Amino acid sequence: MSLGDIVSLGGRVPTPPEVATLRLTVAGSAAAWSREPGHASSSYLLELGRRAIVLDLGQGAFSALSAFRDPARLDAVLVSHLHPDHCIDLVPLRHYLRFGCIPARSLMLHAPADLPARIDALTGQPDFLGELVGPPLEGGDFEVAGFAVAVAPVLHVGPSYAFRVAPAASPDAPGLVYSGDVGRVEDVLPLIREGDTLLIEASFADGPIEEGPNHLNAQEAARAAVEGRASRLILTHILDGYDRTAALEAARRVFPGESLLAEPGLRVEF
Template identity: 30%
Template sequence: MKVRVIGRWGAYPKRGEATAGFLLEVGNHKILLDCGSGVLSVLQNYIELHELTAVFVSHNHFDHMADLGSLQYACLIDMDLKQRDTPLRLLVAKDSKDEWAIPVLKGTIEQEINQDTIVTFEDGLTLTFFRTDHDVFCLGVKISYQGKNLVYTADTRYDESLVPYLRDADLLLTEASFYANFDAARYGHMTSTEAGLLASKAGVKKLLLTHLPHFGEIQVLREEAALMFSGEVVLADLGLQVVL
């Protein structure tokens, strides 16, 4: 199981980079976790778009789904060029109150998911989902394959009820939207120290901080998280790949 940072910024991308997006390569699958602004451009440095087999969309904020429209067009073109044999599967977090929609064009199939959904692929790869505390309906995802577990929280306030979903993960990929002395909950997010505390309570093996702020010295986020978590703490960087 390999995960690569495609986009690491919250709100908007810095020059030449992207907001939330992570490429998971496991078995025969290439799965994109979120598809924020700039993700499609960066992603093509590592794979061709027609190689994608599924996309998980955690919620409907633009920094997590802004490039979905362009991705739909790419899939349409790839189907017509016969570079894609099967439509791309879009796993889109929605609840009964959600009215937002994405265009469903030739080349893509949308599957609405919620916290009770379980997605299992033919080789045993399994995705389960959990609700996070954000300002809109938002799901985190746990990805399990051959005894390895990756958990991605997407956006959330600090919430100890998440611990059972994160417990003993080989890698926890979570946000650190603010520095330790900020009121992150006001914005629906976590601080660096809250991310570290959550990782510590869940007993995860490795912590990867992402959804980074556009101010301050971002290396401080890692130092602050490490005050709360004794395991390895890594700050997301463009193109960084972690192998489990």
């Protein structure tokens, strides 16, 4: 066994291959629920070199992510906000780190300050996320595992954040901006640099934006890509039952650059 290999109860897990450039893999892109078997909720793997972080870990995402990378081989987990479709699979991740890895592993966690208490209340166990440690998320910049991360608060529910991620060695190179859930395009725009890829929620597809839940539609998502001068637009978090193809068509009528749907397994290199 080579240095750095770990042993899980399922067997030895090899060191993942090195990825030369920043690479996004969509593990899950569903919104609050999905009736499609195997369609996990929000979760986006970012790899660079041998390092990796994941943005959000909604329901089903732990298993979905495992198809692309052993979750114990993550360096950090970033959570945009406290809705379960963005963070509930921290529960199986913690179980796996504590009981499925020999020796037990720990990961960095960057999440809103209230998250550990929420999970403790859900599980009835104090310090449930003990294997996942890190400072509470707030606006501003930080570095983790070779990634430069910029964080901006957004209008959605309680403390909610959007992220820009780029290689720490070249933070001005094209990066990824992930909106999390957001009800106001203007909150995301400060993060976007010309040439970035914008991964943004379009909950209402090509339909009208409903008052109250603070989400976007595809037209607004595409407006963010235009105004932010992004090079690529990836629509995600489209509500179950809404027409994803129509959403993509609506976005393409607004944004002239490359537009994609964040389907599970989509892989994009920067």
